[in-house]
Amino acid sequence: MIDLPRKDVLEKKEKALTDVIKRLYDKYRITQKMDEIELVKLWGEIVGPLIAKHTSKIEMRGKTLYVSFDQAPLKNEMFMQREQLRLNINERLGPNFVEKIFIG
Numbered sequence: 001m002i003d004l005p006r007k008d009v010l011e012k013k014e015k016a017l018t019d020v021i022k023r024l025y026d027k028y029r030i031t032q033k034m035d036e037i038e039l040v041k042l043w044g045e046i047v048g049p050l051i052a053k054h055t056s057k058i059e060m061r062g063k064t065l066y067v068s069f070d071q072a073p074l075k076n077e078m079f080m081q082r083e084q085l086r087l088n089i090n091e092r093l094g095p096n097f098v099e100k101i102f103i104g
Helices: 007-013 017-027 031-047 049-053 072-080 082-093
Strands: 055-061 064-069 100-103
Touching (some): 031 049, 031 082, 049 055, 064 072, 072 100, 082 100
Parallel strands (some): 064 100
């Protein structure tokens, strides 16, 4: 007589692909880099095409965002609007995605 595998045993071993990928990201510590890539992809939608065009650098370190612009008046305006920018980013990418923003 042939024993067939029990379905309940197989179901315990099955995991969602998203859970496996998340565990890999956590194990190899690439979650932060993936978050930064997601922010860069959405940057133009968050700030608009004009500001995105004059953005020279976007970098995440922990929950702190470092952004550089190529024009001084724009840099000054974004410095004044950094709290609103932080709220817009967190609205799109999740609560507490960015805690601080440094404009350079």
